[in-house]
Amino acid sequence: MNTSHSVDVLVVGGGATGAAAAYDLARRGMRPLLVEQLDLSTGTSGRYHGLLHSGGRYAVRDLETAAECIVENQVLRRIAPFAIEDTGGLFIATPDDPADFPERWLAGCRTAGIPTESITAAQARTQEPALTPRITAAYRVPDGSCDSFDLIHAFVEATRALGGDALIYHRVRDLIREGDAVVGAHLEDTRTGERRTVSAACVLNAAGPWAGVVAGLAGLDVGIKFDRGAMIAMNTRWVNTIVNRLRPADDGDILVPVGTVCVLGTTSVHTDHPDDYRIEAWEVSKILSEADVVVPGIRHGRALRAWAGVRPLYEPPEAGHDDAEGREVKRTFSVIDHAQRDGVRGLVTVVGGKLTTCRLMAEQAVDVVAAQLGNEARCTTAGDPLPGPHAPRYHQLGGRLHKLEHGELPGELICECEMVTRAQLEAAIDAYGDQPVALDDLRRDLRLGMGPCQAGFCSYRAAGILQQKKGHTGPDTVEAFGAFVDERFRGVRPLLWGHQLRQMYLDELIYRRTLGLDQLAEQPTEEPAHA
Amino acid sequence: MPENPRANIPPGAGTDVIVIGAGLAGLMAAAQATQAGARVRVIANGWGQQIVSPGWISVCDRADDDVIAEVRGYAAIHPDHPYALAEDDAMVRGIEAFRNVAQQNGQPYDMRDKDGHNLRLMTALGAIQRPMLAPRGMANGDLTGVGGPVLLVGFTGWRDFFPALAIDNLRAAGVEARAVCIDLPANPSGTWDLWPGDVARLFDGADFRAAVSGRIKPHAKGAVKVGLPAVLGLENPVEALADLSEQIGAPVFEIPTLPPSMAGVRLSNALRRWLMRHRARVQVGHPVVRGVVANGRCTHVEVGALGHTNPFYADQFILATGGLYNGGILSDETGRLWEPLFDLPVATPPGDGREGWYGERLLQERGHPIHRLAGLRANKQMQPLGQDGGPALENVYAVGHLLAGFNPLTDGCAEGIALATAYKAVQTALQLDE
């Protein structure tokens, strides 16, 4: 089947940048269609550290990013309070860190406009008792933690309310060029293979690390370097404040309490592929041992899950640092007007930046789109709050437990770790209508299978409920079950020692011996990329 | 203050054998040593893997014909395999001893036939597993030569068993089946968390069973067997099974579902009671923190209590602490593997750190190297080997899952090895060899 329709702007990429851009376009009266090849927030925006930067991290090396972060930090708190937990942040120096650094850092913060508050080591440890006693300097900054999933969904819902639309599980296969203009795209449904064509007055390429690939579809070259970073979620929060090392940015500097876990990270490893999600053993060791300096004992805690994301690093040729790599490349972003740069109209690429600065990136990219389309409306996304609750929507177990105990969450517990009930699961399945639903979709909707057991118990239950609701065949259900098991395993595989090794043993026992899933599930023919 | 007459007697004095661990291997070692007249004490942190396992006894799942012959053939060419160490009469007698003890305790385990063929039992997903023995409730579900129709019964709304999931997969295995969910006559919690144990306790009631049977019977017409989740009572499974079968009018069988496993709980409870009736001591919930060694022998173990440790003395020590799952072998992030009680040498997968431990996919064929390769090596007396290849300690024996050389998740022999090695260790420890 080949359906076609036309929109003002086709936005490629359902990460934070694309979602913010679709929202901005819709507010300025340009009808956007956002396309995302997987689910919303599954690219870099779903594989990040969870930190709403104050900018402190960049205050020495990258003042421009630092200044952008502090401004956008305040904007996001205002427009998306439901997605942000105001944990506050600490920068902590230990005797192992360069003694002259705090001075330089403070100066940078001052220039960038980042408020800092000097506190004593004792105050820091009163606030966060798990911190090391070996503190030589401590400062408070306005860091926060951010749920990118809630943020991106809010941008997309608001876009829809304004007449725009979003298509998930659709990949841009090709950009359509007519002479010196991009005029639309061929899309493919990544689950059914169905094709369709969309014509658009302009295409906004917000494909994150894949932005080079997407530009390539129009025959254009955007030189992007890739930098991989790993993160580890620990079983509990450990701290309630974001903790940063006060030293030149390095591996394993940051601890972010988010939802029920504490995310440790990250690393910086050059790679040649935008979807290289490997995690090497040394990265795990490094992250744990660095975190252990700040919070002694944390390395013996239970590590739940690890993941990696790929930063697209782009330096405009005019910056003249051709050979900068990893953390040397600035974290600010670039908007590429291909009309100016390459003489091809109808395509704008936005790349780099931070999740914290996604709204600003969108604003500047949409400015360029608007100029091409002759739209003169001004950006208003920093003003009005996004529709949504006006308080943080914490994903903490206490909240769910309270509801369970007071009858506000009916139905049996299906996922005990994350307290997901049958009623929630059924409602989430219903929300897909007659679209296909993967167990992994339900995981992202509900946190199903994200706790300590990593779906050992709930995957069977959820498969049973999914089959009941959808009337699937046995083989289809087994396939869905097997896919979920594979997906969950990928994130624990780097962490298999001690507690989590025992957990996976139990899960494997359930799948193989109790259920015989290994006999039934097809072994996949192709190896996962870069595995 | 009057002098305490027992003050100078070390705790555990008068014990011949201390068994550390309460898995299948530990409990059977304790039972056999007790039967042989030894004074036995079982000390374990918690129950072993039977509590989370399906409940059947895999000796050599892949054997098409005579299981024992297949094991003998395998052991002959794999001299380091635990079956080869235990030697085949230990396997045969270990299984026999297990059946006897279990039977005496109201937990009969049945085979398909006398010729040692494996059973064909269905899983909750409709896959076929082929253990050699199973608790009667599961063995009743043998599908050898059964084309159906089989009726599968679930309980409406119960999260741990979805009978419809099995239908298509069973059909692919040549068995016609249909599924039905009935409302349970009573749900005491009325809310969101009914555990297998909650349901099993309901099935201990004869009235409850009669009510359930009444609801199943109309669906059972023409069914050659009726399968329910393995929660049919805790106290008297044989009676529960007979009642249900009679009232429904077709043989009823049990299908393992998510842990905790009622088959494992029944067996553990029964063996504990039996051991205690026979004057063995059973301390479950007590961590052994260290074995104390002098002159190549273990003199005693130290058992953790609140803030201190108590010594327990014995002549012989059977180490049945399980493998990586139950704490018999510990692992850390750097790739170190160690045995925490005696610091015995642990066989380790080749390669750097943890690199070689796991493959890419959880359910990949043949499983993961760590589960096959990590463990203790032992000699034919079941004594763990020291660095020099000789027995590490004169009076310490290693059994069950703790041993290297098999993968309990994929090889289909975990329980057989537990039984064979437990039997052999008791024979050598108590010098019972005829």
Ligand SMILES: Cc1cc2nc3c(=O)[nH]c(=O)nc-3n(C[C@H](O)[C@H](O)[C@H](O)COP(=O)(O)OP(=O)(O)OC[C@H]3O[C@@H](n4cnc5c(N)ncnc54)[C@H](O)[C@@H]3O)c2cc1C
């Ligand atoms: C390790 C790491 C840690 C980080 N930590 C932080 C942090 O703590 N705080 C912070 O503010 N920032 C952080 N960042 C940066 C932040 O994650 C990114 O800046 C942000 O997520 C980028 O969002 P995006 O929308 O531009 O890209 P993405 O989220 O990658 O979105 C691009 C989307 O495009 C889709 N796509 C690609 N090609 C196609 C196609 N052909 N058709 C359709 N769709 C396509 C992809 O599937 C993807 O979903 C971190 C980054 C990394 C790598």
Ligand SMILES: Cc1cc2nc3c(=O)[nH]c(=O)nc-3n(C[C@H](O)[C@H](O)[C@H](O)COP(=O)(O)OP(=O)(O)OC[C@H]3O[C@@H](n4cnc5c(N)ncnc54)[C@H](O)[C@@H]3O)c2cc1C
């Ligand atoms: C009915 C039944 C069904 C079974 N089904 C299966 C199955 O399907 N799959 C399977 O793999 N296994 C199954 N098992 C268990 C399987 O047989 C094990 O491989 C076997 O029990 C080996 O057991 P083990 O005793 O060596 O270790 P485990 O069963 O793992 O038990 C180890 C014991 O040692 C204790 N322990 C560990 N460290 C210490 C310490 N420092 N101090 C004190 N105590 C300690 C633990 O708490 C535990 O009690 C089953 C067992 C039974 C009885």
